[in-house]
Amino acid sequence: MNxxxxxxxxxxxxLNRSAYRFDHIMSIFSNxxxxxxxWEIYKALYGGRQEIDGVTMSMxxxxxxxxxxxxxxxxxxxxxxxxxxxxxxxxxxxxxxxxFKGRMIAENMxxxxxxxxxxxxxxxxxxxxxxxxxxxxxxxxxxxxVVSAVLGYGVLWTISFAVQMxxxxxxxxxSMTTIKNVFVNVLSGTMIPLWFMPDWxxxxxxxxxxxxxxxxxxxxxxxxxxxxxxxxKCAIQLLWIGVIYVVGDILWKCGQKKLVVQxx
Amino acid sequence: MSLIEVNNISKSYRIxxxxxxxxxxxxxxxxxxxxxxxxxxxxxxxxxxGDMVGFIGPNGAGxxxxxxxxxxxxxxxxxxxxxxxxxxxxxRKEYVGSIxxxxxQKSQLQWDLPVIDSFELLKAIYRIPEEKYRKNLDxxxxxxxxxxxxxxxxxxLSLGQRMRAxxxxxxxxxxxxxxxDEPTIGVDVVGKETIRNFIKELNAEDEVTMLFxxxxxxDIEKVCEKLIVIDKGExxxxxxxxxxxxxxxxxxxxxxxxxxxxxxxxxxxVEMVELDExxxxxxxxxFENKQVQINDLMNFLLQNYRVRDIxxxxxxxxxxxxxxxxxxxxxT
Numbered sequence: 023m024n025x026x027x028x029x030x031x032x033x034x035x036x037l038n039r040s041a042y043r044f045d046h047i048m049s050i051f052s053n054x055x056x057x058x059x060x061w062e063i064y065k066a067l068y069g070g071r072q073e074i075d076g077v078t079m080s081m082x083x084x085x086x087x088x089x090x091x092x093x094x095x096x097x098x099x100x101x102x103x104x105x106x107x108x109x110x111x112x113x114x115x116x117x118x119x120x121x122f123k124g125r126m127i128a129e130n131m132x133x134x135x136x137x138x139x140x141x142x143x144x145x146x147x148x149x150x151x152x153x154x155x156x157x158x159x160x161x162x163x164x165x166x167x168v169v170s171a172v173l174g175y176g177v178l179w180t181i182s183f184a185v186q187m188x189x190x191x192x193x194x195x196x197s198m199t200t201i202k203n204v205f206v207n208v209l210s211g212t213m214i215p216l217w218f219m220p221d222w223x224x225x226x227x228x229x230x231x232x233x234x235x236x237x238x239x240x241x242x243x244x245x246x247x248x249x250x251x252x253x254x255k256c257a258i259q260l261l262w263i264g265v266i267y268v269v270g271d272i273l274w275k276c277g278q279k280k281l282v283v284q285x286x
Numbered sequence: 287m288s289l290i291e292v293n294n295i296s297k298s299y300r301i302x303x304x305x306x307x308x309x310x311x312x313x314x315x316x317x318x319x320x321x322x323x324x325x326x327x328x329x330x331x332x333x334x335x336g337d338m339v340g341f342i343g344p345n346g347a348g349x350x351x352x353x354x355x356x357x358x359x360x361x362x363x364x365x366x367x368x369x370x371x372x373x374x375x376x377x378r379k380e381y382v383g384s385i386x387x388x389x390x391q392k393s394q395l396q397w398d399l400p401v402i403d404s405f406e407l408l409k410a411i412y413r414i415p416e417e418k419y420r421k422n423l424d425x426x427x428x429x430x431x432x433x434x435x436x437x438x439x440x441x442x443l444s445l446g447q448r449m450r451a452x453x454x455x456x457x458x459x460x461x462x463x464x465x466x467d468e469p470t471i472g473v474d475v476v477g478k479e480t481i482r483n484f485i486k487e488l489n490a491e492d493e494v495t496m497l498f499x500x501x502x503x504x505d506i507e508k509v510c511e512k513l514i515v516i517d518k519g520e521x522x523x524x525x526x527x528x529x530x531x532x533x534x535x536x537x538x539x540x541x542x543x544x545x546x547x548x549x550x551x552x553x554x555x556v557e558m559v560e561l562d563e564x565x566x567x568x569x570x571x572x573f574e575n576k577q578v579q580i581n582d583l584m585n586f587l588l589q590n591y592r593v594r595d596i597x598x599x600x601x602x603x604x605x606x607x608x609x610x611x612x613x614x615x616x617x618t
Contacts, residue, residue: 024413113392118382
């Protein structure tokens with residue numbers, strides 16, 4: 023497979039993002055602001071105590087700084103396919119001698135790299151200087167954190183991919199996307215660390231893909247997992263990527279047969 | 287074996303029938319009603335390499351749907367398509383590299399970027415070698431006179447300019463087959479002429495096989511040799527442009543300008559004449575070629591009335607097509 027066409031789309035989406043300078047300065051600002059708000063909330067909740075249920079304030083801080091940082095990098099356009107079906111430009115997309123899914127990944131990667139450099143990095147530096155987060159448990163754990171974060175992105179991407187494919191039938195997927203986002207935000211531990219979830223909830227979450235997105239890499243970063251557990255958790259991430267991708271791909275194949283081109 | 291083989295393809299859509307107003311909306315919410323509409327009904331045709339085929343029919347006849355099935359975007363419900371050895375909808379990725387498609391109503395250019403940037407992106411997507419890209423671009427830009435707006439963002443182009451840019455975009459990778467879906471829609475007279483000449487030249491010089499839909503019969507008359515007519519999803523004519531004239535263009539018309547205001551009495555012996563009043567002094571006689579001798583009619587008029595001017599014209603393709611659409615001509 024020749025990667026040149028995909029690289030062209032990667033580059034295009036990267037460059038498109040840099041076209042709106044004011045927007046991206048403001049988004050760095052909003053990321054910092056979000057972190058400070060969470061920091062203030064948790065300071066108030068902890069009320070000067072060192073730890074609650076064995077979870078220290080600095081663990082919580084590290085959790086939300088990292089998961090919000092990853093969240094900024096992982097930003098995925100949930101309306102990539104729905105918009106193209108909605109305005110009929112899916113026709114031109116399908117005329118390209120390349121895989122539509124590959125093109126979708128390429129554009130998202132262009133965005134992710136842009137976000138990593140220009141949204142995550144500045145906000146992370148600000149957070150480190152002003153709020154202070156725990157260092158990684160060891161250099162090895164940092165490397166494994168990166169590996170697991172990439173897999174986490176894979177899980178989030180396949181979820182978005184599968185949800186987007188419903189656009190072939192529903193045409194308007196706003197509600198589907200919103201439901202998905204609520205699940206991801208609440209159950210992945212971005213807002214409330216999963217340490218604070220009641221036991222029964224944790225039991226349920228084990229069987230969903232959500233904790234694989236942000237929480238697994240962060241647990242690795244903090245050194246909370248034994249080597250064996252790391253292997254199992256990463257395998258679970260891979261498993262989710264595989265399972266959700268297959269579901270999405272079946273929808274994609276059926277959807278193409280169902281495709282209705284809007285507007286003549 | 288022909289380059290393009292279409293065998294009995296059918297395609298239908300499910301359409302939501304919604305009663306009007308708020309009660310209708312509520313009823314639709316709980317018990318939606320659907321209706322199947324057949325866009326294409328068992329259509330078959332063949333196109334040979336190097337052919338230039340006009341594909342026409344009234345609005346909603348199924349032209350665009352057929353083009354979309356031919357270009358691998360839509361799956362036919364039934365039937366088979368084979369183009370250049372590929373089954374378009376099954377081998378889409380491999381197939382679409384060898385075709386070019388222009389949708390007059392949809393641009394494939396990047397809205398915010400200069401035209402040339404879109405071309406560069408296409409160069410990467412189709413992996414066009416630098417030399418071929420240069421050669422094609424220079425040639426097309428010169429032929430379509432596009433030099434002065436290559437650097438402008440697409441959103442600032444006029445419709446005619448955008449259409450020319452879209453045509454070039456579809457042809458940069460030297461496709462062997464090109465589908466045009468209304469390539470002259472909304473373009474002015476000069477622009478249309480430029481586009482037609484370009485299409486003709488490309489067909490003649492590079493032997494590019496072309497199929498194109500239009501509502502402008504001038505396009506057909508000036509560009510196409512073959513014609514496929516479909517209506518309500520069914521093929522009703524498939525043959526040469528000359529053939530359609532011979533087969534259905536059996537009427538002629540005689541435009542006569544009289545010296546004064548005349549009332550034409552029923553014409554003796556010539557019943558098959560239709561009379562149109564253009565204005566007081568000008569009248570148009572339309573008659574069946576086989577049933578009326580033109581000499582008889584002219585003699586009759588010249589003998590009985592004071593005639594200032596007289597002219598005979600062959601049926602226009604547009605008139606014939608209009609009759610076919612209206613069902614006035616029975617096609618087989």
